[in-house]
Amino acid sequence: MKEILLLRFSAMGDVAMLQPILRQALAQYPDLRFRLLSRPAFAPFFAPIDRLEFVGIDLEKDYQGLGGIWRLSKELQKGPKPLAIADMHNVLRTQVLGPLLSWSWGIPLAKMQKERGAKKKLAAPKAHKNIQYLRSHHLRYADVLAKLGFPIDLSAELAPPIFEGSTALAPFLAPQGPKLGVAPKARYAGKTYPLELMQQSLEALLAACPNLQIYLFGGPSEGQEFSQWPIAQSKQLHIVAGQLPLSDELALMSQLTAFLAMDSSNMHMAAFFEKPIVSLWGASHPAFGFYPWRQPLEYALLPDYEQFPMLPSSRNGSKMFKGYENAMASISPQQIVDKLLPLLQA
Template identity: 40%
Template sequence: MGDVAMTVPVLVALSKQYPTLKITLLTRKFFSPMFATLPNVSVYEADVKGRHKGVFGLWKLYKELRKLKIDAVADLHNVLRSKVLKKYFRYGGFPVVQIDKGRAEKKALTSSKSKEFKPLKSTHQRYVDVFQKLGFPIDLSQNMVLAKADLSDEIIKITGSDSKKWIGIAPFAAFEGKTYPLELMKEVIEKLNTTGKYKIFLFGGGSAQEEQLEVFNSNFENCLNMVGKLSFSDELGLISNLDIMLSMDSGNAHLAAMFGIPVITIWGVTHPYAGFFPFGQDINNALCADRVKFPLIPTSIYGNKMPEGYELAMNSILPEQVVQKIEHVLYSE
């Protein structure tokens, strides 16, 4: 989801700077609400678990897409499925440009023996490079974010109306190395809750995360567990109305950044240098684990590799630091 969300500011810029361009985005149907307000962007469903499954399913998908009279293909994914589709399109005579993920640079950044610790090109810029090669240079220097959504009746039923600041907290990530320990997150929430100044919305997915967040929901009066409460479209609407989002190095950081919401990110065994920092955000709002104590960070790009002892890396970011950063961002303007 994070990778898809990171395409949004690039497609906002592309659609604004080339208003006569028709853009068809091939992705999962679930993600289509992210692009609903872009006037010349339509979503075509990739049903990779159904009719488009496997090599023959991708051939069927290619034949479907060919009927849309596509002029060129931008592969922003560069995975096995898109590589197969790329071969089909090139066989059909379509120009195709595939993203350069910078795998060699990322390998050097995450190496344990000859680490080259330096900031790499952002994923957003890698997307821009693809369109430039297709003949569509893009300027990302302007504020390419989505407009705040009107709150639906379904959202208002849950949120109510008051003068409190709205804080979103997304405490989960795909891997343990990217997840702030829940006992420390509990301290963060407790400190925010006791001020009485904030309404705290907890984001996650699935029954296990819902159960964990329900504990916070029950213990803290100003917390609302949002798992399973709203459609994805309405959840995006709620996120667009937050005053701030606290997230791991994960999809929710990019969802909030799509709307220009200030995002504070917490980084464990991954690092912003890998190129996955949320769009348009202040790098000072990235809270990173202590690299003096844990010099192998980043240990991997996706957080799936954790050397012995590095399970404690997140503990070097204190709850007090997180709360102070939130309040600094909320009240510094």
């Protein structure tokens, strides 16, 4: 059995994007296995995958600074020697850890190429930019494996992963009707749709699709916030945020009809199951390469670029141009309803 050691510690959405690529690789190379180093919280993403060993590494707690990376390299060298190392992150920590292990073991190392200059140009404060789509991160991950001698056919059909949920899922799955997952928030305000407009969108969807069941995903504090929404009184709205562990959230996502999300980790988690995902974009843009796995581009809703001509402003949504704070409000609730209804009623 040939083993590749993979390095990818963050961010949550980027780690999630790695999952379908590893599944494709393992399906196409029966004699291949992976050992993935990442943050412990992300382990549920990879639980259903055979021939993948997930090693949870808490860099902030256990391996801080260059001294911590050196100690981690020494600990890893006590374990089995892999065939090669795939740096799927290419940040300072992996730029130190990868070469240390490669040199000590005498094995090849391949790194992900990020095109940081092209991404910076795409986010420049310039009006009416010629937006060129960069290589997707799914393809960039596959490129690393190809450099190590394992090219992948990403068009190959593969059944979605099966996540075994706990009995806590039963009350969420009991209601009949199409099931829409919604992740109303993102890490940054610049890529979060105005919450009052989100509520209007959900109210319009419930009016148009009377037996629709809506599931709100997010962090524990967001669940508390969602419970204060007027629409939360509806028996057809179910707050998942803060109620289920990540493994159960994934199992629930696998049972949904469609999903509505910002450019966020929930978007990439929902993409594991290749159900329709309507995504809303603000400061960021699909052209940066972070579009969800196997989703048609027509499912993306963008701000009015005539009204906000300098967009996009950031690769990850962390920066928004002054005066552009309400750009996402130019996406109307009716646009969201029009995009989702055919998918829910299919």
